[in-house]
Amino acid sequence: MTDAKLIFGKLSKTIHRGFKFDRMFPSDDLDPNALLELDQLALVSMKTQDAPRSVMEKVVRLLRDFGQKQDLQRYGRYLLKRQRSRTSTEIPSVLPSAFLPEDDRDNGPLAKMRKNPAFKDLFDHAGVSNMDDSSLRRLAVAHKEDRRHVLYQMFWSPEAALTYLAHRYPATCAANFRVLYELARRAPEFQPRRVMDYGAGPAPGITAVQEIWPGIMEYATAIEPSEHMTQLGKYLTTDLEMPAIHWQRCLYDSIEEPLDLIIASYVQMEVKGQESRDALVKRLWARLRPGGVLVLIEPGTPTGFRFMHNTRELLISRVGPENFHFVAPCPHEGMCPLALTGRDWCHFSQRVRRTPHRVYCKGSTRRFMEEEKFSFLCIRRSPGPRSKYRCEEHAPTAHEKSYFWPRIMFPVIKAGGHSLIDVCCAPQNFERISVSKSKAHSFGYRWSRKAMWGDLWRFPKRVARPEARLYIPEKTREHLDRLAKRAWKALKWEENEPGYVEEKERDQQFYGH
Numbered sequence: 001m002t003d004a005k006l007i008f009g010k011l012s013k014t015i016h017r018g019f020k021f022d023r024m025f026p027s028d029d030l031d032p033n034a035l036l037e038l039d040q041l042a043l044v045s046m047k048t049q050d051a052p053r054s055v056m057e058k059v060v061r062l063l064r065d066f067g068q069k070q071d072l073q074r075y076g077r078y079l080l081k082r083q084r085s086r087t088s089t090e091i092p093s094v095l096p097s098a099f100l101p102e103d104d105r106d107n108g109p110l111a112k113m114r115k116n117p118a119f120k121d122l123f124d125h126a127g128v129s130n131m132d133d134s135s136l137r138r139l140a141v142a143h144k145e146d147r148r149h150v151l152y153q154m155f156w157s158p159e160a161a162l163t164y165l166a167h168r169y170p171a172t173c174a175a176n177f178r179v180l181y182e183l184a185r186r187a188p189e190f191q192p193r194r195v196m197d198y199g200a201g202p203a204p205g206i207t208a209v210q211e212i213w214p215g216i217m218e219y220a221t222a223i224e225p226s227e228h229m230t231q232l233g234k235y236l237t238t239d240l241e242m243p244a245i246h247w248q249r250c251l252y253d254s255i256e257e258p259l260d261l262i263i264a265s266y267v268q269m270e271v272k273g274q275e276s277r278d279a280l281v282k283r284l285w286a287r288l289r290p291g292g293v294l295v296l297i298e299p300g301t302p303t304g305f306r307f308m309h310n311t312r313e314l315l316i317s318r319v320g321p322e323n324f325h326f327v328a329p330c331p332h333e334g335m336c337p338l339a340l341t342g343r344d345w346c347h348f349s350q351r352v353r354r355t356p357h358r359v360y361c362k363g364s365t366r367r368f369m370e371e372e373k374f375s376f377l378c379i380r381r382s383p384g385p386r387s388k389y390r391c392e393e394h395a396p397t398a399h400e401k402s403y404f405w406p407r408i409m410f411p412v413i414k415a416g417g418h419s420l421i422d423v424c425c426a427p428q429n430f431e432r433i434s435v436s437k438s439k440a441h442s443f444g445y446r447w448s449r450k451a452m453w454g455d456l457w458r459f460p461k462r463v464a465r466p467e468a469r470l471y472i473p474e475k476t477r478e479h480l481d482r483l484a485k486r487a488w489k490a491l492k493w494e495e496n497e498p499g500y501v502e503e504k505e506r507d508q509q510f511y512g513h
């Protein structure tokens with residue numbers, strides 16, 4: 001008699017063994033070190049950030065010696081009001097894309113405008129007659145949005161510059177650090193020897209470069225038109241162990257030698273007009289050497305995202321995806337799926353420690369952390385792994401594989417026993433992945449519980465909803481379609497219907513066609 005029968009008697013045969021065998025999934029790479037490397041590459045978001053200690057000590061000293069706390073705080077509120085971007089409720093519906101096919105080539109509103117003699121002079125005078133419809137729409141939306149949310153060009157007086165330091169410096173420094181940290185992780189062979197910080201202000205960009213690649217910089221230039229900002233920047237960067245920074249008033253003062261890294265953080269929000277912003281991006285792009293990187297950071301608001309979206313489309317349509325690639329945040333060089341939702345905008349968050357309350361209080365004394373929301377683009381001027389290799393499996397190194405992973409676009413929804421993750425992934429999809437606890441480890445449930453907004457998702461995809469954040473339920477959508485069809489029918493006048501001729505005449509009288 002076996003041991004089990006001795007112990008359980010007859011029951012041993014009937015006991016239901018309520019466990020499932022663990023399933024082993026074939027893995028190409030079972031080496032724990034390689035898996036660890038993949039995991040760490042996917043964790044690109046960072047926890048709470050502090051500005052470098054030596055720099056913050058200088059900031060505190062400056063604020064204590066030169067600023068009246070109450071005055072600075074009052075000025076800070078003014079600065080916030082001036083630079084505040086719109087909220088989510090005011091997001092522009094759908095951002096125009098150069099890649100969307102025109103629905104009605106001859107009957108769309110722009111085509112009608114072109115045909116209309118009343119607009120002939122306007123088109124000729126403004127020199128837009130040779131512009132394609134999507135560029136025209138892009139400019140029109142930018143103009144409308146810029147007017148709705150007036151971009152404010154600050155006069156950086158000594159008080160304003162000092163207030164900016166207290167109010168914004170830790171946050172902008174953290175955003176710069178977060179973006180450059182990801183660049184260093186995902187392009188490990190990239191060594192920025194010649195660096196430019198455009199619109200440098202107190203130069204958080206150069207400080208972050210020095211923190212991430214210590215001792216690498218051979219030449220650094222900071223472009224800053226404001227005298228007072230320049231003084232602050234010079235003071236804060238004097239002790240950095242790097243060659244002296246060349247401070248310039250404008251881009252054209254410097255020698256035209258190509259650069260490895262150009263950073264323009266929180267600058268476009270002070271440049272008025274989409275055409276000026278486009279020209280700025282083109283000028284910066286032209287100063288990069290092949291293989292160099294352009295980093296653009298803006299506030300994480302619909303306006304900041306609009307700037308990033310415009311730059312994206314400009315580069316894809318003019319430079320061509322075979323000549324550059326996005327290191328971050330986009331996992332593809334196609335149309336931006338978030339811009340098409342008209343509800344969301346691509347932005348990320350970085351928790352940061354504020355300036356100490358004893359020298360500057362930003363609202364409440366109870367809060368000593370804040371979430372800095374930012375939109376960014378990190379663009380490298382060379383073909384990337386996505387154009388070199390066909391898929392993730394073909395990419396030989398872990399960091400090259402990471403260019404194929406989707407990006408987590410919102411905080412993970414941690415439900416009971418499963419997680420829902422909104423990701424942006426190639427080709428041009430914004431979708432919701434679901435991972436459940438009952439699946440094997442290789443599906444990444446455990447990892448998903450720790451994943452942060454902005455991380456990469458390196459596990460297999462089980463798509464729960466092809467269109468993430470299904471804004472309109474299917475039934476409502478069908479109903480809207482029916483209503484639209486009925487309305488369309490009602491609008492269409494049949495020629496033999498009563499009243500058709502009178503209506504046509506009235507149209508002619510009003511619109512001239």
Ligand SMILES: C[S@@+](CC[C@H](N)C(=O)[O-])C[C@H]1O[C@@H](n2cnc3c(N)ncnc32)[C@H](O)[C@@H]1O
Nearest residue numbers: 172199200201202204225226229265266267270
């Ligand atoms: C909001 S501050 C940002 C400073 C710094 N880059 C940061 O991230 O904290 C904007 C800076 O851009 C500068 N600026 C504004 N318009 C500019 C332009 N057209 N060209 C260069 N710099 C400009 C301003 O003088 C100001 O110092």
